Amino acid sequence: MRAYWKDDPADISINAICALAEVSKPALYRAFGGEDGLMRAVLDRYAELVLVDIFEILARGAPLKDTLDALVHFTSEDAKMATGCVFYKMRAGKHRLGPQTRERVEEIDAGAVNAFASYLEARRNAGDWNSELPASKAGRYLVEQIGLAFAQRAAGEDPAQVKDTLEMALLALERK
Amino acid sequence: MRAYWKDDPADISINAICALAEVSKPALYRAFGGEDGLMRAVLDRYAELVLVDIFEILARGAPLKDTLDALVHFTSEDAKMATGCVFYKMRAGKHRLGPQTRERVEEIDAGAVNAFASYLEARRNAGDWNSELPASKAGRYLVEQIGLAFAQRAAGEDPAQVKDTLEMALLALERK
């Protein structure tokens, strides 16, 4: 997971992972079945270890501004996300994934859109979000913009600039 | 160029290109020196064949709304961009590029930010763009958002959805 996190999953070979983990290759194959199984397992672990933080931010049910601030901070400033996000890295190279990993990526993607949409809908009912935008469209938009920010971080861009871009993009939620 | 355009440059081998172009491998090496030289040459050709259209849109000096509409249409609806943009594909996998191609990518990137910024500055002077945003920051923002849209197209997302996302993102230019 750490290797996939620091580098691009597409650039890390099974051989390299075995060396890093000090595990024999057959041991890895016995445990995970193959590269697809390993990546799927990594993604599952990453989801419950890291992505859960994002869902937790939404679950607080805080006012829109606070929530967006927290998301912006987590995405563009949190030190542990300095090399980007495993989920979004895999999503960016979706066509290279095996079937198991790909399916899991799509599940998480859909789940994230949904979680954002539900949160926004709740804020709309709370009178906190005044927009004619369908919540589902806004949820999709959030997922994409956060993905862009993580891609920028993974590319080594200045966190301040990543933050600028993301904050600008999120202005669209308050409009229309 | 067509191969890099349809697929991800990182997924197209020199061997595959030689087969597609019906050219022997040494012939390709004589002409371009290597993979880096080939990609750089492709990028140059692509710039004068396709990217020029974007710069041409800006050069018209049309009102902001018209220009943004044209950019949105070109990015999210133009049929020839259905598989994304060679430049942005290379930029997305920058760490995998050779030195020549990488340098050219960075030049084009900087040039694009500049062209957008200059255009916006001109529209500000024309009283057409009322924003406190520094033009350079807005230029960077535009480059990133167009990149996101092309990445979505390359991933096969519904053009209508790509358009939605990009149009939402561009609202940020009118705000603040």
Added chain:
DNA sequence: ATAATAAAATACCAGGCAGTACGTAAATAT
């Protein structure tokens, strides 16, 4: 027509990849 030269392709190189056959060592069963 033949010899020298230039151009171009075949066939190869080392290295890395995902994945596995197989021999060996450890643990369990009798």
Added chain:
DNA sequence: ATATTTACGTACTGCCTGGTATTTTATTAT
């Protein structure tokens, strides 16, 4: 204590990669 099973790593497979040495083909000079 011995036989059987289970776990495990070495060493290998076939394949593909970017890049090139060598041979063959075409052209030019004599």
